[in-house]
Amino acid sequence: MNADEWLRIFAAELHQRRVANDAARHVVAEAATHLREGGGDPWLVFGPPQAYAATIVESIGTAPRPRPGPVRLDARGITKRYGRHTVLRDVALTVRAGQIAAVVGANGCGKSTFLRICAGLVSPDAGEVTVSGRLGYCPQQGGTADFLLPDEHFVLVGAGQGVARGPARRAGRAAARQLGWDAQDDVLARHLSGGTRQKLNLTMSTLAAPDVLLLDEPYQGFDQGSYVNLWDQLIRLRDEGRAIVVVTHLLNQLDRVDVVLDLTTGNPGDHR
Numbered sequence: 001m002n003a004d005e006w007l008r009i010f011a012a013e014l015h016q017r018r019v020a021n022d023a024a025r026h027v028v029a030e031a032a033t034h035l036r037e038g039g040g041d042p043w044l045v046f047g048p049p050q051a052y053a054a055t056i057v058e059s060i061g062t063a064p065r066p067r068p069g070p071v072r073l074d075a076r077g078i079t080k081r082y083g084r085h086t087v088l089r090d091v092a093l094t095v096r097a098g099q100i101a102a103v104v105g106a107n108g109c110g111k112s113t114f115l116r117i118c119a120g121l122v123s124p125d126a127g128e129v130t131v132s133g134r135l136g137y138c139p140q141q142g143g144t145a146d147f148l149l150p151d152e153h154f155v156l157v158g159a160g161q162g163v164a165r166g167p168a169r170r171a172g173r174a175a176a177r178q179l180g181w182d183a184q185d186d187v188l189a190r191h192l193s194g195g196t197r198q199k200l201n202l203t204m205s206t207l208a209a210p211d212v213l214l215l216d217e218p219y220q221g222f223d224q225g226s227y228v229n230l231w232d233q234l235i236r237l238r239d240e241g242r243a244i245v246v247v248t249h250l251l252n253q254l255d256r257v258d259v260v261l262d263l264t265t266g267n268p269g270d271h272r
């Protein structure tokens with residue numbers, strides 16, 4: 001790993017660990033100067049960027065997190081049956097502005113079904129979902145149009161949300177860049193790689209600055225760097241006051257979320 005790559009991951013880690021922006025910039029600049037003047041492999045000088053970021057957090061602490069705001073998504077008593085199979089039974093989830101909720105559980109326990117119900121795409125047999133504000137939804141699969149360019153996707157989604165062509169294109173490209181993807185490529189969606197198509201999906205769901213963001217395993221096909229960028233982006237969106245619900249199988253991410261809904265047991269729990 002070269003110094004630039006190490007510094008990029010180190011900066012992202014500091015951001016994720018909520019080190020105040022000014023302090024993080026200062027620490028990264030110091031590390032960069034040290035590497036430039038002293039040379040050498042950053043892994044030998046500082047160790048893994050994650051571990052060095054943890055040491056920095058121990059010594060300087062983190063910025064206070066904004067307090068969660070009003071309830072943005074409230075799902076109560078959600079029950080869903082397919083034939084004789086009850087997929088969801090009396091499921092509840094409340095997410096406030098400035099919170100991330102993770103929906104976890106075994107394959108087939110109903111995570112995607114629950115998210116689709118929250119998005120208003122599937123009707124529950126019982127229960128109610130109340131969403132306050134604008135909604136963004138990133139499905140697990142599909143969602144892109146094979147014969148459109150990325151820019152055309154942004155314009156289309158923008159039109160549905162009352163955003164003009166130019167701003168929609170710019171917002172889409174900016175959000176894509178945060179995932180490490182240059183969306184200016186003249187490539188039809190059907191020729192994008194699976195991971196890049198998922199970035200397009202994700203970018204579309206965040207385009208109109210939604211108050212509630214529903215993400216169904218949004219990282220599928222992502223490489224390690226894109227995955228780090230994704231969590232960076234989610235934490236930034238949360239700290240801006242969005243309410244985020246993310247379906248995930250990656251339980252090692254749960255220390256970053258505020259609420260966990262385990263559909264294997266059906267119990268939502270405060271995580272912090």
Ligand SMILES: Nc1ncnc2c1ncn2[C@@H]1O[C@H](COP(=O)(O)OP(=O)(O)OP(=O)(O)O)[C@@H](O)[C@H]1O
Pocket residue numbers: 082087105106107108109110111112113114
């Ligand atoms: N439209 C449908 N008609 C009939 N059964 C369905 C339908 N949609 C989902 N199911 C069933 O409901 C159950 C839950 O599916 P769902 O996709 O919500 O699970 P999941 O927890 O998201 O799974 P995974 O972890 O594999 O993504 C499964 O048994 C699935 O076969």
